[in-house]
Amino acid sequence: MAGMTEGRIVSFINMKGGVGKTTSSITLAETSASEYGWKVLVVDLDAQASASYAVLGPERYEEEVAAERTLAHFFDAVAETGQPQRPLAGYVAHVDYDGGAGAPIDVICAEPGLRYTERALIERYYRLRMKRVVTASAPEGQTRRIMREGLGGLREIYDLIVIDCPPGISLFAEAGVACSDLIVLPTIPDYLSTLGLKELNRKFLRQLRRDGNLSGRTAILPTKVRRGDATHTAYLKKLDAMVRTGEIEAAFLDSMIAQSADIARALDDEHLGESFKDKYGNVREDLIEFASEIRGLLEDGLANAA
Ligand SMILES: Nc1ncnc2c1ncn2[C@@H]1O[C@H](COP(=O)(O)OP(=O)(O)OP(=O)(O)O)[C@@H](O)[C@H]1O
Ligand SMILES: [Mg+2]
Helix, strand or coil: CCCCCCCEEEEECCCCCCCCHHHHHHHHHHHHHHHHCCCEEEEECCCCCHHHHHHHHHHHHHHHHHCCCEHHHHHHHHHHHCCCCCCHHHHCECCCCHHHCCCCCEEEECCCCHHHHHHHHHHHHHHHHHCCCCCCCCHHHHHHHHHHHHHHHHHCCCCEEEEECCCCCCHHHHHHHHCCCEEEEEECCCHHHHHHHHHHHHHHHHHHHHCCCCCCEEEEEECCECCCCHHHHHHHHHHHHHHHHCCCCCEECCCCCECCHHHHHHCCHHHCCCCHHHHHHHHHHHHHHHHHHHHHHHHHHHHHHC
16 A cells, blocks of 8 residues: 555546546546556446446446446445445456556446436435334435445555546435545536536535535646637636635645547547556646645645544
């Protein structure tokens, strides 16, 4: 274990879709595994399963779904019985790239059924309430508790757990964020992404914090940044001002992820299992800087907690 005694959890979330949540999750996971030799787990909370595909490729992904080894299956048992059937560790897909050129990372897959799982968790609660079962725990609290217990066991195995959230708010995203040591808010410096960030802060993070369910730090990561683009430059300034005035309760990371064809290409399944160096081409240095900043924040958090 490289420098940290217990695995740390980092989640990526924004209301807005398409801002680079999955891309940032995967690049952080791969960079940390390859540069620090960390044992890394990606947890996919998005029914689109993009992160699962990115880590496993389509064939391995289908195998995991057929074997019922996904987060949806884990929580389906909770929706049926109130408890997981087995520990979350039993739902991890272990990656073993051919030739070992890549930095292997593990993943807990999502799948489209996650949408129905969420609904089933909520329905169970109301069904029990109708039957006047007073001990029924509300779905938010129950999901959070079960996620925390599940991830707690995995913190002992992994150095870093990266959570890729769906766009918007979900029971699972709420629970994942509540368990996180660091919550990264990927944001394209433009009008709509900034709105997404403001809404996330106002409707989601603030409430979680108020209820005592947000203990991690929050930090904005500018993504898909086009240097020299007037809109992007203007919105980076606006975001900075929003952070300084407290309109958005988050810090600003020094790192940025530039708009880059190499990044978009790297997640393609043609590049599955390629080494970090080959895969990311020109943006490799930027990604190392990004991972190193995240590492610093995680280790700093550990020092503060000590
Ligand atoms: N830095 C980048 N440079 C170029 N393209 C990028 C970059 N980051 C992400 N993309 C591309 O933008 C699209 C959206 O990225 P991604 O899937 O990571 O966003 P997301 O926030 O996870 O989306 P969703 O809300 O659907 O989960 C993808 O096609 C991806 O390849
Ligand atoms: Mg995504």
